[in-house]
Amino acid sequence: MPATDYQGAASSFANFGRSIFSINRRDQVHSMDSHHGVTSQELELEAFQKQVAERFNDLLAADSTELLSIPWIRKLLDVFLSCQDDFRVILFQNRAYLNRAPMDRYISEFLERSVKALDVCNAIRDGIEHIRSWQKQLEIVLCALDKNKSFGEGHFRRAKKALIDLAIGMLDEKEGNASIAHRNRSFGRQNMQRDQKSLGHFRSLSWSVSRSWSAARQLQAIGNNLVAPRANEVMATNGLAVAVFTMNYVLLFVMWALVAAIPCQDRGLGTHFSVTRQFIWTVPILSLHERILEESRKRDRRNACGLLKEINEIEISVRHMNELADSVQFPLSNEKEGEVKQGVQKLGLVYDAVKDGLDPLERQVREVFHRIVRSRSEGLETIGRANSHA
Numbered sequence: 001m002p003a004t005d006y007q008g009a010a011s012s013f014a015n016f017g018r019s020i021f022s023i024n025r026r027d028q029v030h031s032m033d034s035h036h037g038v039t040s041q042e043l044e045l046e047a048f049q050k051q052v053a054e055r056f057n058d059l060l061a062a063d064s065t066e067l068l069s070i071p072w073i074r075k076l077l078d079v080f081l082s083c084q085d086d087f088r089v090i091l092f093q094n095r096a097y098l099n100r101a102p103m104d105r106y107i108s109e110f111l112e113r114s115v116k117a118l119d120v121c122n123a124i125r126d127g128i129e130h131i132r133s134w135q136k137q138l139e140i141v142l143c144a145l146d147k148n149k150s151f152g153e154g155h156f157r158r159a160k161k162a163l164i165d166l167a168i169g170m171l172d173e174k175e176g177n178a179s180i181a182h183r184n185r186s187f188g189r190q191n192m193q194r195d196q197k198s199l200g201h202f203r204s205l206s207w208s209v210s211r212s213w214s215a216a217r218q219l220q221a222i223g224n225n226l227v228a229p230r231a232n233e234v235m236a237t238n239g240l241a242v243a244v245f246t247m248n249y250v251l252l253f254v255m256w257a258l259v260a261a262i263p264c265q266d267r268g269l270g271t272h273f274s275v276t277r278q279f280i281w282t283v284p285i286l287s288l289h290e291r292i293l294e295e296s297r298k299r300d301r302r303n304a305c306g307l308l309k310e311i312n313e314i315e316i317s318v319r320h321m322n323e324l325a326d327s328v329q330f331p332l333s334n335e336k337e338g339e340v341k342q343g344v345q346k347l348g349l350v351y352d353a354v355k356d357g358l359d360p361l362e363r364q365v366r367e368v369f370h371r372i373v374r375s376r377s378e379g380l381e382t383i384g385r386a387n388s389h390a
Contacts, residue, residue: 041238041239042239045239045243048086048246049242049246050280051082052083052246053283055082056079056288058075059075060284060287060288067295068260068261068292068295070357070361071357072309076258077364077365078364081368081371087246091382094238097238098379100237103236106245107383109225110244110247110251113248115376119218120215120218120264121366123213123259123265127263127264128365130169131263131306131354134166134169134354135351135354137163138166138347141159141163141344142347144156147345151332151337152330153330156328159321163321163322170311214268215259215264216270217266219252219259220271222251222255223271228245229241229244242279246279249282249285250285253288257288258365260296262308267306273285273289310357314350317350320343321343324340328340
């Protein structure tokens with residue numbers, strides 16, 4: 001950059017830096033209205049910060065019945081994909097800066113974190129498959145105890161076996177049993193007949209996590225050395241360092257929330273989120289982090305294999321149905337038969353929520369995976385092209 005251009009950028013970014021780093025949050029929120037003489041790039045970068053904040057504020061507005069449900073997780077993934085799209089546009093429009101120091105380091109570290117996120121996506125995909133196996137056990141119970149038919153001893157024996165298998169499966173997951181990883185399934189190999197046309201060309205880019213893989217360690221690796229850029233780095237990169245830092249944090253939080261919700265190997269929630277509240281998006285992200293941790297501390301969730309609302313509902317329904325099955329004596333009294341039918345009805349609601357939600361959720365996780373792959377490939381190609389013309 002010519003010296004005169006750099007001086008102009010330094011002058012305007014003194015104002016831009018104020019909008020980003022000012023502790024006065026009101027200045028941040030209204031900065032786009034109050035600044036005069038800023039460039040379109042500065043406004044675009046600041047708009048990105050505000051969009052991220054607004055999207056996470058929307059997620060934060062969910063009440064306790066919505067938080068960590070399948071629809072909420074899908075909304076979280078939509079937020080990630082939207083942020084990723086905006087971020088890609090920013091990088092594309094400023095590709096001339098990507099191979100300049102310190103921007104080259106920021107981009108390199110972001111691409112490395114993205115690779116680590118791919119493993120998390122595969123682990124989450126395995127976890128969804130595990131939940132789907134529980135769904136099949138629920139289906140057996142519902143078929144055995146059809147609420148529209150009379151119950152016999154054989155129906156209860158079949159339902160009881162499925163309930164026991166389901167309870168054991170969930171208990172194994174709580175105790176860290178990683179048997180699902182033995183299947184070594186990946187996005188490209190799952191449901192081959194159904195998805196072969198659309199996913200065949202991605203098969204070489206997909207892999208499953210190894211048996212020794214740890215979600216907690218992977219999250220720690222994504223968060224390592226994730227610190228806000230210094231003021232001189234903001235100016236030297238024309239503010240792009242802040243956009244990269246923002247996307248890094250969005251990536252870390254989304255992967256952490258997925259691990260918190262979905263069963264996967266060694267899913268520790270101890271990832272430390274340390275970021276000052278100078279950025280307008282830190283308040284909703286840190287607030288969501290605290291709300292999810294509060295859920296994990298609840299007595300009935302402390303040893304859960306995943307904080308997904310539907311998993312908790314499965315556990316409650318299965319426990320209730322097991323107690324009912326243990327108390328059944330034949331011939332069934334009208335009162336007991338009514339209790340069983342009521343329990344089956346509640347179990348059916350949980351089953352429907354899982355059945356309707358898992359496939360769309362898995363498609364979104366797959367889309368996140370492939371969007372990261374494409375974005376990383378584009379980033380490497382852009383950097384390589386810039387280097388060849390340097």
